[in-house]
Amino acid sequence: MDRTLLKEPVDIGRLQRFATDAAAVAGVRFFEPGPDTGKRVAIVGGGPAGLSCAFSLRRMGHAVTVFEARDVPGGLNTLGLSPYKVTTEFALSEIEPIRDIGVDIRLGEAVDHARLATLREEYDAVFVAVGLGPTRSLPLPGAELQGVEEALDFIFQAHTGPMVDCRVGRRVVVIGAGNTAIDVATQAVRLGAGSVTIVYRRGPAEMSAFAYEYELAKQDGVAFEWNVRPSAFLGTDTLEALRVQPVTAGTLEDAGEPRDIPCDQAILALGQTDILSGLKADGEGVFLGGDCVSGGAEVVDAVQDGKVAADKIHAWLNR
Ligand SMILES: Cc1cc2nc3c(=O)[nH]c(=O)nc-3n(C[C@H](O)[C@H](O)[C@H](O)COP(=O)(O)OP(=O)(O)OC[C@H]3O[C@@H](n4cnc5c(N)ncnc54)[C@H](O)[C@@H]3O)c2cc1C
The missing domain is CATH 3.50.50.60 (FAD/NAD(P)-binding domain)
Incomplete structure (x- = not known):
């Protein structure tokens, strides 16, 4: 016999959210400063x-x-x-x-x-x-090209100015596969990028992003290039492509010929x-x-x- 009529656990987090949101709207003040200690x-x-x-x-x-x-x-x-x-x-x-x-x-x-x-x-x-x-840099040839930037600046802009002023490329590559990389990729999609590709030198099993964040990125249409190591940013003044070197899973040794991923924005999400x-x-x-x-x-x-x-x-x- 069921011990409860509920089919799922009580959603405590959402209940707390509901209660605190309502209290905030009502201007309830829960906390006071303690007696002055000097x-x-x-x-x-x-x-x-x-x-x-x-x-x-x-x-x-x-x-x-x-x-x-x-x-x-x-x-x-x-x-x-x-x-x-x-x-x-x-x-x-x-x-x-x-x-x-x-x-x-x-x-x-x-x-x-x-x-x-x-x-x-x-x-x-x-x-x-x-x-x-700031995000760790990637000192590759062409790193100074316009269009190569770091993850936090890219994310911050959506908080500090109107969305219409946010810079986003038509073809965006994101380098790294942690939660920040996913945030950058999904934000780029929402800002209107034509294509967004996450580039990572290892495989999906090694990515540090949470599984649900990975799922979200896939649902947003983000593409993934696994087991490739960026080797150069290509272009004159502005970024035109990211050159990547395929590597062997696990050993990270070079495997095959380098190839170029066309892009006009490359965002580094390599940890802070x-x-x-x-x-x-x-x-x-x-x-x-x-x-x-x-x-x-x-x-x-x-x-x-x-x-x-x-x-x-x-x-x-x-x-
Ligand atoms: C892109 C990104 C997305 C994230 N998304 C999530 C998420 O969805 N959910 C989640 O739970 N966590 C998320 N995190 C992690 C979370 O934001 C951090 O773990 C948390 O903010 C850390 O808090 P903190 O106070 O230690 O540092 P911070 O939030 O970094 O705050 C440090 C503060 O110190 C200030 N500061 C730095 N140097 C000085 C100085 N010399 N003098 C005075 N002030 C200074 C900075 O300006 C900053 O305001 C995310 C992190 C990143 C990078």
Whole structure:
């Protein structure tokens, strides 16, 4: 006999989404700052990790200032997620409750090593959550041609300006096969590219993109070139083709003759670079978390990192 009339598990995530959306529309305020502790914490980086840490610390009663290099808060949650998944407006609206409980978010304030040293003197603790840097480059002949660009710039443009102004090629190739590559490819399709091809030097079993993202790309009509290694960007001034060298699956050794894939836009999605420059938590008031430590995960991981860091910082302030 069925233990429940339900044929599927209760969709808890969607129920939470429904309840919190309704509460947000009604202007319900769930959280308040804690009683003032007199302690001050600086957060470097206003992405999910930095903001969740700031929010938690403020609820504990600490004064928190977030220093964010860009002129919009939220990090990749605001600018990096595909707009058809999360709009810029929605991402920004989720930051308002953080401001509402008194977190001071300062935009356009990039913190370098010299500034970090002064923050350590001015504040009781510092949390560094700067995320990762730009996409890794691919130093091939022709990499300077117009039409060769990096994934994050391509994705950011759909958040920072009108869709009609977004640059997209007629024939787009995306180099790499992680989740970012899929996001770039599906965004290119939605922006009106005539054809989009993902180029990867290994096979589908080795791609790091989630299976459902791969399915989405296939449904969007994205083509895949497996087991080919890009060897040159071809063209005069502007990109005309990507030369690829077929390789043997597994060994990556050259196999057969190079061939050219015609394209006017090639987008590099080869993973992001580290920007910490060796900075480490020092046990003396400097804490780190989020993508800059994990090497890149999901928003929920960064948010959890921020909460865990807030607990550690709180304990350190009360030592
Ligand atoms: C293209 C792409 C798509 C993604 N899609 C998803 C998705 O669909 N779902 C999901 O869960 N996750 C997704 N992720 C992953 C997710 O966005 C990240 O894991 C998460 O945003 C990491 O949070 P963070 O706070 O550590 O770093 P970030 O979000 O990178 O935030 C770091 C912040 O620090 C700021 N900063 C950097 N240097 C300085 C400095 N010197 N001074 C001051 N501020 C500085 C940056 O401007 C940025 O705002 C995606 C990632 C990418 C790249």
